[in-house]
Amino acid sequence: MKKIEGGVCAPQGFKASGIHCGVRPNKTKKDLALIVSAVPASAAAVYTTNLVKGAPLIVTKENLKDGKAQVVICNSGNANTCNANGIEIAEQMCELIANELNINKRDVIVGSTGVIGQPLSIDPIKNGIPELVANLSDNGSQIAAAGIMTTDTKLKEIALEFEIDGETCRIGAIAKGSGMIHPNMATMLVFITSDVNIDSALLQKALSNVVKDTFNMISVDGDTSTNDTVAIMANGLANNKKIVTENEGYNTFVQALYTLMTDLSRKIAKDGEGATKLLECKVDGAETKDIARTVAKSVICSSLTKAAMFGADANWGRVLCAIGYSGANVDVTKVDVSFKSAAGSIEVCKNGAGVDFSEEKAKEILLEDEIEILVSLNSGNESATAYGCDLTYDYVKINGDYRT
Amino acid sequence: MKKIEGGVCAPQGFKASGIHCGVRPNKTKKDLALIVSAVPASAAAVYTTNLVKGAPLIVTKENLKDGKAQVVICNSGNANTCNANGIEIAEQMCELIANELNINKRDVIVGSTGVIGQPLSIDPIKNGIPELVANLSDNGSQIAAAGIMTTDTKLKEIALEFEIDGETCRIGAIAKGSGMIHPNMATMLVFITSDVNIDSALLQKALSNVVKDTFNMISVDGDTSTNDTVAIMANGLANNKKIVTENEGYNTFVQALYTLMTDLSRKIAKDGEGATKLLECKVDGAETKDIARTVAKSVICSSLTKAAMFGADANWGRVLCAIGYSGANVDVTKVDVSFKSAAGSIEVCKNGAGVDFSEEKAKEILLEDEIEILVSLNSGNESATAYGCDLTYDYVKINGDYRT
Numbered sequence: 001m002k003k004i005e006g007g008v009c010a011p012q013g014f015k016a017s018g019i020h021c022g023v024r025p026n027k028t029k030k031d032l033a034l035i036v037s038a039v040p041a042s043a044a045a046v047y048t049t050n051l052v053k054g055a056p057l058i059v060t061k062e063n064l065k066d067g068k069a070q071v072v073i074c075n076s077g078n079a080n081t082c083n084a085n086g087i088e089i090a091e092q093m094c095e096l097i098a099n100e101l102n103i104n105k106r107d108v109i110v111g112s113t114g115v116i117g118q119p120l121s122i123d124p125i126k127n128g129i130p131e132l133v134a135n136l137s138d139n140g141s142q143i144a145a146a147g148i149m150t151t152d153t154k155l156k157e158i159a160l161e162f163e164i165d166g167e168t169c170r171i172g173a174i175a176k177g178s179g180m181i182h183p184n185m186a187t188m189l190v191f192i193t194s195d196v197n198i199d200s201a202l203l204q205k206a207l208s209n210v211v212k213d214t215f216n217m218i219s220v221d222g223d224t225s226t227n228d229t230v231a232i233m234a235n236g237l238a239n240n241k242k243i244v245t246e247n248e249g250y251n252t253f254v255q256a257l258y259t260l261m262t263d264l265s266r267k268i269a270k271d272g273e274g275a276t277k278l279l280e281c282k283v284d285g286a287e288t289k290d291i292a293r294t295v296a297k298s299v300i301c302s303s304l305t306k307a308a309m310f311g312a313d314a315n316w317g318r319v320l321c322a323i324g325y326s327g328a329n330v331d332v333t334k335v336d337v338s339f340k341s342a343a344g345s346i347e348v349c350k351n352g353a354g355v356d357f358s359e360e361k362a363k364e365i366l367l368e369d370e371i372e373i374l375v376s377l378n379s380g381n382e383s384a385t386a387y388g389c390d391l392t393y394d395y396v397k398i399n400g401d402y403r404t
Numbered sequence: 405m406k407k408i409e410g411g412v413c414a415p416q417g418f419k420a421s422g423i424h425c426g427v428r429p430n431k432t433k434k435d436l437a438l439i440v441s442a443v444p445a446s447a448a449a450v451y452t453t454n455l456v457k458g459a460p461l462i463v464t465k466e467n468l469k470d471g472k473a474q475v476v477i478c479n480s481g482n483a484n485t486c487n488a489n490g491i492e493i494a495e496q497m498c499e500l501i502a503n504e505l506n507i508n509k510r511d512v513i514v515g516s517t518g519v520i521g522q523p524l525s526i527d528p529i530k531n532g533i534p535e536l537v538a539n540l541s542d543n544g545s546q547i548a549a550a551g552i553m554t555t556d557t558k559l560k561e562i563a564l565e566f567e568i569d570g571e572t573c574r575i576g577a578i579a580k581g582s583g584m585i586h587p588n589m590a591t592m593l594v595f596i597t598s599d600v601n602i603d604s605a606l607l608q609k610a611l612s613n614v615v616k617d618t619f620n621m622i623s624v625d626g627d628t629s630t631n632d633t634v635a636i637m638a639n640g641l642a643n644n645k646k647i648v649t650e651n652e653g654y655n656t657f658v659q660a661l662y663t664l665m666t667d668l669s670r671k672i673a674k675d676g677e678g679a680t681k682l683l684e685c686k687v688d689g690a691e692t693k694d695i696a697r698t699v700a701k702s703v704i705c706s707s708l709t710k711a712a713m714f715g716a717d718a719n720w721g722r723v724l725c726a727i728g729y730s731g732a733n734v735d736v737t738k739v740d741v742s743f744k745s746a747a748g749s750i751e752v753c754k755n756g757a758g759v760d761f762s763e764e765k766a767k768e769i770l771l772e773d774e775i776e777i778l779v780s781l782n783s784g785n786e787s788a789t790a791y792g793c794d795l796t797y798d799y800v801k802i803n804g805d806y807r808t
Binding site: 052082 | 455485712721724728734802804
């Protein structure tokens, strides 16, 4: 397996584009993105568990009932959520793009991200669609990624190449993250394309399984969005023998999906609102997988730990505290904690109690921009990693006045 | 029932004091507090549910097995948690103060608050105890309250007077809060005194019940401390007929306890680390009490809602979002939301969708320093209130470098 260029356009038969259509007032920001497969593709998705769901999610879920899709259209600047006519607007988006592309309106995955509870006018989207379609290109992944960004500071895309049955296959994705990131079933918006030939039920299974260890292990701020969606289209143009059982080809595909989704999880966490550092909490020695996940996520979610990391302060007591209130049944007297980064690693807690360590060395390690918090529970063989970021002044700044 | 002066010294037979003994390097900060009842008192306490528990909690729990106590001793500056010799140090604190006062060492409630995982030397406490006892006074409540403060900016105390069986009774308390405040069973440190004559089992019952609707409904930062303790001593000197059943006297006492604990909950939330505003989320129309509590707490814990309140931004979509991910089974299409303060009130969401409102008026309301977020679920008759504060630059500042 190797990384390649091209994002969502790397797999055969996919084009993408992005434009500014006017949902956002700021003309320098793209606000509408499109991804199109040359042929109908197997499709699957996972959505937020928030009871308040964006209208586009409801429409997409309905459209994907047959396991098929050909197009992703998504706007930023407005979440189309908690609006009385939200479903109608989301359906209009599907219909308008389907008409322009001459495809079935039920083969559209529709997404929206931005402010909740402000009516979304269809006009700018309607007026923008001809240009959006005219701009479709093999090099359109990055401009589409720009079209779905909100407070993201970095564009997020990736593509991988691998082999199934001797055929070269590809998988690519674009993502947005930043705020309101505490996924449960899915994270903000991730659109994945592949030319693998795979049955849609198996595609759904692969996506649902891998999401548990990747996007669902991210937390930027503990707020689970109303619009989280991860959608995948696999159009079969790689010409591998269609995957219809959990065979070697399926495992290879799952491995590629895991690599891709882990990469994006790290990118989303590192670009969390206001973040200056990526934090990864790696828990091992857990009795069960659930305990490993619960402990890792509790540490990553702790405001106090996040603020300490911002200050490069080796305040490991806050890590212990977060383990203690996680709800997982842990023997805290067996817990070891280390901090690790490109500058080295240092043990700060052994058997639940502090050990002497060099504050100077710890500071040096924590001043790096990618920090691993290593937690050994010493009670079993299961492990899990959670992804997050530090809590900074800028998080407060960004969210103290998001709407203006 | 009326508010009176005197804090923990308002009930008959209680004295208090506070000194700087040297646990903290900063000599201008008190770091050791003492409360003494003239006679042994009925006593009860609730503690953190964090699996990592401060050593003083373990010792206090053991000491209160007989439902009796006479003294509270508590240091700030060091939590005496995650230390190999923590229990030994906490027991020495009990023994030293008991010897000085010539009482039973098992009648001591011991507490510590501050940094986790740094060894606590008994020396400054040992050397300070004679002065601490010499300073005991009827006017010592405020200086004792100062002795337990960490990042608190305001001293927290209250006292109430009420009647049982024609006898005047009093209840008083001191508290500390500020950070690592997301109690579960109890909040940071609250020490309550009363001269009511009550059986210790009923005292425990009253405390455990009232804590659910008061301290357990506070969240400053979602981090449940390792040292949360609420302890109460009732020494019987008011001479009411001893409360041994849930009679009218018991109900009067519970009402006083509720008033006192609600007052302190608001004070702790308003003085949350870095806070500029008290937030109260009042949920009504819930099908069950549990749903009301879960929804109220979810809103109060939302980082995005907290940051919006800091910015006086009426971003009600974040409130809906937090209701949606709370885990409570809520019909989101029935939810109404209003913001209220001394400057008025304004409805911003009706039946789960936005309503037209004056942004100017909303801003005016949200610029006040005590904000109510009113949520009507319109599905039943239960209600609950949660207490929190806004998320500010100063929260990050305080916690980015707490140890230095």
